[in-house]
Each structure stands twice: as structure tokens, then as C-alpha cells.
Amino acid sequence: MRIVMVMLFSLLLPAALLADNFVSVFMERCAEDERLLNNVNIGKTMLDRxxxxxxxxxxxxxxxxxxxxxxxxxxNVEDSKYYFKKANELIKESFMDYEEVVSLSEIGSKISVWVKRQGEEKQDLILIALDSDGKLSIITVSGKIDFDSISKLSGSLRDGQQFP
Structure with a gap:
């Protein structure tokens, strides 16, 4: 998971980013009871705190x-592969206004980053990753971000800094 987070933050453009509702649509259309998923949402209130x-x-x-x-x-390795395929199918079917800006395929791991451009101040970003251990991560980021700040944030979270 650490590698995925570092990749996300190192791939972000200095432009502003605003993630769409991909997670909600994915959970509604693709999630299955017998294939468990972890879902974490960090909202504006917690980010302000x-x-x-x-x-x-x-x-x-x-x-x-x-x-x-x-x-x-x-x-779960099998579930992760299944959901990785479903996430990429969903983007191609229902998020056609997104452009794949980065695609990485190495031994055992795959990463794709999709962006929807909405001018200079707004973009939607979705990262879909399947790491070499067979773990899936789908990350959307909403808000204005720049590369330097996100790199520093990634380092702080990786070093275990606590934020109440």
C-alpha cells in the first residue's frame, strides 16, 4: 500500500485536482457481498481538523x-484482480471523459491514473493499482493540490505522524 501511495503522490500534477464520484459508482455497480472491499472516506471536516x-x-x-x-x-488476491478489471471497465464505459495519463505495468503490478480536465483550476483524478502482492487500491482525490505539498504529506503519513 505504501508504494501505491507514493506512486499516487509522485504522479500528481501541480495543477488543481478534483475527484469525481467514481468510488460511489464503483461501489454501487461493482461491489459484491461475497467479495469484500475496504472503503475509507476522509471528508472535509476531518481534513480541516x-x-x-x-x-x-x-x-x-x-x-x-x-x-x-x-x-x-x-x-484478497483473486478479488483484487477481479475488481481491478471491473474498475478499468467502469472507467471505459461510464467515465469516457477521463483520459488515461499514466499506465504502468511491471512484474506483478499494474497502475493506471485517469484524469478529467476541467480547465486550469479543476481536474478529477482516479488512481487504480494492483500491487505485486495482489492488493487492490483505488484512490480518488478531491480538492486543490500541488506536487510538492502532496509529496510532503505522503512522507508525513508514511513516517507515522498522527493527526487527531
Whole structure:
């Protein structure tokens, strides 16, 4: 999961990003009771609280600019492969206004990043990853972000910094 998060943050463009409702549509259309998924939503209230609880001005600014972070994951190898395929099919079928900007396929792992451009200030970003351990991660980010701030945020989260 750490590699996926680093990839997400290193791939983000300095432009503003705004994630669409891909997670909601995916959960509604693709989630199956017998194939369990983890679903984490970090909303604006929590992001504002995280901003209030850090002394780092750059992180504070980053948290304030975000609207939400949504993550779907699966640790089951077979389910992960199934959902990776379903997520990519869903984008191609129902999110045709998205453009695949990055596609990476290495031994055992696959990553695709999709962006919907809405001018200079807004973009929607979806990352779909299947790592070499067979774990799935689907991440959408909503809000205005820049590369430097997200890299720093990624490092802070990776180092175990706590935000109440």
C-alpha cells in the first residue's frame, strides 16, 4: 500500500485536482457481498481538523485545500484482480471523459491514473493499482493540490505522524 501511495503522490500534477464520484459508482455497480472491499472516506471536516492540528504551514495549506480522499482496497488476491478489471471497465464505459495519463505495468503490478480536465483550476483524478502482492487500491482525490505539498504529506503519513 505504501508504494501505491507514493506512486499516487509522485504522479500528481501541480495543477488543481478534483475527484469525481467514481468510488460511489464503483461501489454501487461493482461491489459484491461475497467479495469484500475496504472503503475509507476522509471528508472535509476531518481534513480541516488535520490542518488545525499540524504546525507545518505547508501541510496545513494542503489539508485546507482538499475536499476529500476516498480509498477502496482489497487484500484478497483473486478479488483484487477481479475488481481491478471491473474498475478499468467502469472507467471505459461510464467515465469516457477521463483520459488515461499514466499506465504502468511491471512484474506483478499494474497502475493506471485517469484524469478529467476541467480547465486550469479543476481536474478529477482516479488512481487504480494492483500491487505485486495482489492488493487492490483505488484512490480518488478531491480538492486543490500541488506536487510538492502532496509529496510532503505522503512522507508525513508514511513516517507515522498522527493527526487527531
Amino acid at each position: 488535520m490542518a488545525a492540528n499540524t504546525d507545518d504551514e505547508e501541510l496545513k495549506s494542503t489539508f485546507k485545500e482538499l475536499n476529500s480522499i476516498r480509498i477502496i482496497s482489497s487484500d
